[in-house]
Amino acid sequence: MLNGWSAEYALRITPVVNDQQYLHSSLHWTFPQAYYSILFTARALLLMRGCSVSNDELVARKVASMVVSGLYPQGLNYYLTGTPHDYNAKRLQGGAALFSVLTQTRDKQLKKQGNQVQTNPKTAMRSPRTGEVLDKLGPEHYKALADQTGPTCFFNVLHRLRISSNQPNPDVLTTDELDVRELHACLVELVNRINQVHEAYLAKALGLDNYQTLVAGLPGYLNESFVNERLNTLIPILAK
Template sequence: METPIIPLVTEEQKQAEETWRKSIPAQVFLNHFFAINYHIQQADDAMGGLQHLPYFRAHQAELAETDLPALTKLLHACWSTEYALRATAELGDEDYLRNALHWTFPQAYHTITAGLQAFLYTTGVRGNNPALIRREVGRLVVRNAYPRPVSFYAAGAHGDFSIHRLPLAGYKAGLQIAGKEIDAQAQIGQFLRTTRTIKAKATRLQVQANPNTALRSQKTGKVLDKWTAAHWQEITWRLGYTTIFDLLGRLRISQTSREIERFVEADIDFTLFHQSLLNIVGYLNGIHETYVAKAMGLERYQQLVAELPRHLQNSFVEERLRTRVAPQLNTQETPVLRMAA
């Protein structure tokens, strides 16, 4: 009787390997956000670190009573979206959280953006143009308006990027969840580089598609197909800085796109993904809330929180006010809002 041949690799093993291979892009994405959260947790102090920043101590705003409705509207949008994001995390088991990515990705992005707009409003930047917001927050990050854990950024031309305020970012990023600060910084560095590369290539396409801005051959006058380092350098000013807010912008994935399906079908830890997102959201929203409270005055901000809609009362908003916002402002001078004439 012929001895049956036992394959070295079973069909189940092949299937598992294929699933793992398909999961790699999603795993890398999870790693990046886990790394950001890890980096924040390692470096964060109890209150968020703003009180050490000269920019924060000097932050003042020319706000009138007439500005309060606009600020309140932005904060309500920020908090209601965070409320929805938190509700998903609390309700969901692994399968639910897997499918919830269709809305939790954009929710995480939009809650942070609304809070950021409220902060920018106090600096005199009014409007919701994404390019304007991106440019202004990039400048604020570089000017040290944000605590160390989220003050990192990338600059420079395509092929010659420099990473700032992440001293370990040059190390090779692994495929594993960060277990040490060196792993976290390496993965954040990789995320910054890939995100800036995407931005650089998109900018090149945009520039070259416009006859008025396209770079041309000096000999023939034709639009250039091939670029040298010097050509990339010419458009670098258009890129601005690449910051944590650009990384969060990668969450804006259309729910109809193929990319979101890759995440939904991937074999990754969705609970960990949501927890990382929630922690990043809470940290950044807390920073923006503190700036807004400093601009309008702690007492007026406390009143705003006390008058929140029912679903936001006695919630994370009040907790952050008590544990993060108020402690950093109690030593500051309280501004007085100018009454409208």
């Protein structure tokens, strides 16, 4: 949790800087901060649920499973299944823009899964007639890839959009097209909502007193800021 909260803290303080050039440059670490914050808090939650995983893709599948199971509230509980040209959105209320982001993300997931499968002689799908590895996959092959990939949710989107200074992501809009402060604000709010859910489940599992002790032992920059503020919203809920 400490790693997740520290990443969220770093994300939150970036927009405070009143320097436009710095803010535009910050896009190279803003998405990683958002992604790794929810990754670490998700790992903590999964560990509390008896599942110790560190691989990003395994964490993504576990989070997607929790989304499908309804463990996330409205606004975070949407997901996408299916194959290209036959995608099926569930609980999606974000309109065409969010659907487009989800489909782009799932396209890349299926392409990556297909590459992994087809470049491995042991798993490659082959022609039943010649036994040769298929160069082009059909609907039935994509269905198999979709089953292996699992659902696509918010976690997969943030994973795709993470960028770094030496690996710019071509899917992210250029800074000329962005209101960087607004983007930061949206990411902060999204991470806040996701981590609040993770904290609620964690606090319930640990017990309110134990969770309060955990928060009280954090460095001041965390226990005197958003972490404690979110705890205060949980107290009346968990104290019932």
